[in-house]
Amino acid sequence: MVDFPTKMDRTRISIGSTEKHDKEDRKYWQNAPYEEKLMTITYLRECFYVSKATTGRLQRFYKILKRK
Secondary structure, X not given: OOOOOOOOOHHXXXXXXXXXHHHHHHHHHHHOOHHHHHHHHHHHHHHHXXXXXXXXXXXXXXXXXXXX
16 A cells, blocks of 8 residues: 655645646656556555455356347
């Protein structure tokens, strides 16, 4: 788990347009190593689905269709 600081560092705040920040984010994630990408995805899954999202298996759904 990532430890977040209790106080916000106001020296690291930047104000700009959404397009600029989106471009910077895309560029960052395109160049990020795959390990960091996987760790971030795992962290986000655990935030949304608790730990069972990363320890359990994915469910499979089968649907049987009748052909005419």
